[in-house]
Amino acid sequence: MTETGGGPVRSSAVEELDRQIVDLLMADGRMSYTDLGKATGLSTSAVHQRVRRLEQRGVIRGYAAIVDAEAVGLSLTAFISVKPFDPSAPDDIPERLADVPEIEACHSVAGDENYILKVRVSTPIELEHLLARVRTLAGVSTRTTVVLSTPYESRPPRI
Amino acid sequence: MTETGGGPVRSSAVEELDRQIVDLLMADGRMSYTDLGKATGLSTSAVHQRVRRLEQRGVIRGYAAIVDAEAVGLSLTAFISVKPFDPSAPDDIPERLADVPEIEACHSVAGDENYILKVRVSTPIELEHLLARVRTLAGVSTRTTVVLSTPYESRPPRI
DNA sequence: TATGAAATAAGGGGGCT
DNA sequence: AGCCCCCTTATTTCATA
Numbered sequence: 001m002t003e004t005g006g007g008p009v010r011s012s013a014v015e016e017l018d019r020q021i022v023d024l025l026m027a028d029g030r031m032s033y034t035d036l037g038k039a040t041g042l043s044t045s046a047v048h049q050r051v052r053r054l055e056q057r058g059v060i061r062g063y064a065a066i067v068d069a070e071a072v073g074l075s076l077t078a079f080i081s082v083k084p085f086d087p088s089a090p091d092d093i094p095e096r097l098a099d100v101p102e103i104e105a106c107h108s109v110a111g112d113e114n115y116i117l118k119v120r121v122s123t124p125i126e127l128e129h130l131l132a133r134v135r136t137l138a139g140v141s142t143r144t145t146v147v148l149s150t151p152y153e154s155r156p157p158r159i
Numbered sequence: 160m161t162e163t164g165g166g167p168v169r170s171s172a173v174e175e176l177d178r179q180i181v182d183l184l185m186a187d188g189r190m191s192y193t194d195l196g197k198a199t200g201l202s203t204s205a206v207h208q209r210v211r212r213l214e215q216r217g218v219i220r221g222y223a224a225i226v227d228a229e230a231v232g233l234s235l236t237a238f239i240s241v242k243p244f245d246p247s248a249p250d251d252i253p254e255r256l257a258d259v260p261e262i263e264a265c266h267s268v269a270g271d272e273n274y275i276l277k278v279r280v281s282t283p284i285e286l287e288h289l290l291a292r293v294r295t296l297a298g299v300s301t302r303t304t305v306v307l308s309t310p311y312e313s314r315p316p317r318i
Numbered sequence: 319t320a321t322g323a324a325a326t327a328a329g330g331g332g333g334c335t
Numbered sequence: 336a337g338c339c340c341c342c343t344t345a346t347t348t349c350a351t352a
Contacts, residue, residue, distance in 0.1 A: 014230060014231055014232070019231065022224065022226055022231055025223075025224035025226075026223055026224050026226055027223070028221070028222060028223075029188045029189060029221075029222035029223045029224045030188065030189060030222045032324095032349090032350060032351090033350075033351070034349080034350055034351085044350075044351075044352095045351085045352080048351075048352080057230070058227055058230065059226060059227055059230040059231070060224050060225070060226055060227075061225045061226065061227055061313075062187070062188075062224075062225045063187060063188035063189040063222060063223070063224055063225065064184075064185055064186070064187075064188045064222070064223060064225055064313065064315060065181065065184035065185050065188045065219050065221075065222050066219070066220045066221045066222065066223055067181055067184075067185055067218060067219055067220065068217055068218055068219075068220055069316070071216070071217065071218040072178070072181060072218070072316075072318045073318065074316055074318065077266070079238075079266075079268070079275065094310035094311070098310075098311070101314075101316065101317035102316070102317075103314070104312075104313070104314050104316060105309070105311060105312040105313065105314065106309070106310045106311050106312070107236070107238075107306045107307075107308075107309050107310075107312070108306070108307045108308045108309070108310065109238070109304050109305065109306055109307060110304065110305045110307055111304045111305070116238065116304065116306075120316050145268050145269065145270045145275065146268065146269045146270070147266045147267070147268055147275075148266075148267045148268060148269055149266075149267045150264070150265070150266050150267070151253035151257075151265045151266075151267065152253070152257070152264060152265050153263075153264040153265075153266070154220075154223065154263070154264065155260075155262070155263050155264065156223060157228070157231075157233055157260065157261070157263060157279050158260035158261075159231045159232065159233065191322090191323060191324085192323075192324070193322080193323060193324090201342080201343095202342070202343055202344080203323080203324080204324095204325085204326085204342080204343075204344085205341075205342050205343075207324075207325075208341075208342085209341090
């Protein structure tokens with residue numbers, strides 16, 4: 001092991017105990033180190049060390065409250081597929097859109113379009129304005145799929 | 160001698176305080192009640208009470224560690240758009256797919272297809288098997304968009 | 319093991335009906 | 336006036352470093 005820091009480790013194997021810890025923290029991000037220790041058979045400080053290491057390695061990128069978007073006024077979710085007007089131009093689309101707060105996620109994809117954006121706004125008019133901003137900022141054409149309802153979301157993966 | 164805090168006391172600020180708390184917890188789901196109190200000008204227990212109420216009302220649905228999917232062996236993300244073979248059949252697609260652990264999210268959408276699923280697997284072969292399972296379980300045809308890379312994801316919304 | 323945070327109980331003030 | 340909601344303070348228990 002010569003990797004001692006200076007960038008996220010991408011292809012690291014996560015061993016069994018780390019896997020358990022990550023699994024538990026994905027299901028309950030506020031679980032205490034004491035409870036994590038009980039669940040894994042480790043001491044509190046051993047768990048703490050492992051969690052800190054997982055955070056430093058970038059395996060755990062952070063923690064978040066999962067919030068009902070409607071309850072905070074973001075009633076409209078949509079997926080926007082984008083394709084550059086000029087396919088020969090250098091692709092800096094993610095960077096150009098990075099500061100648009102309505103964009104929750106940006107995925108580069110295989111298929112007809114180049115990127116899929118997941119966005120949240122309050123109203124259809126805001127979506128209209130957002131689409132105009134995206135087209136202008138990134139130099140893209142858009143195809144938008146409006147979400148009608150979300151049976152489930154943010155389910156922790158079984159790893 | 161009992162200074163109650165720096166902020167003005169206004170009952171109209173109640174909604175605003177909840178919004179602040181939710182905002183902070185979306186950005187850092189493990190922030191302590193003490194720190195939330197410092198950030199909002201409330202006492203620890205006032206924050207605690209508000210958070211519990213937000214949880215009970217369903218505004219805060221839970222907490223999760225945000226994990227680098229690749230680091231835990233889920234290297235392949237895809238969006239699967241599904242459409243029922245028999246459009247006249249009763250639509251219980253979300254229920255039929257609810258127990259498939261690879262499905263992280265299920266959105267009902269407007270457009271050519273009825274649902275968009277977000278899935279995570281380890282390998283292309285697993286994706287192939289997952290697609291077969293989805294088609295069989297839910298009685299749908301599928302159109303799959305493979306994610307090549309994810310510039311960003313899980314960004315907390317600005318509320 | 320010492321410090322700090324979480325949980326719980328008890329007391330007080332302001333707005334609303 | 337009375338009620339309800341919500342904030343504070345105080346104390347104990349428990350987690351963290």
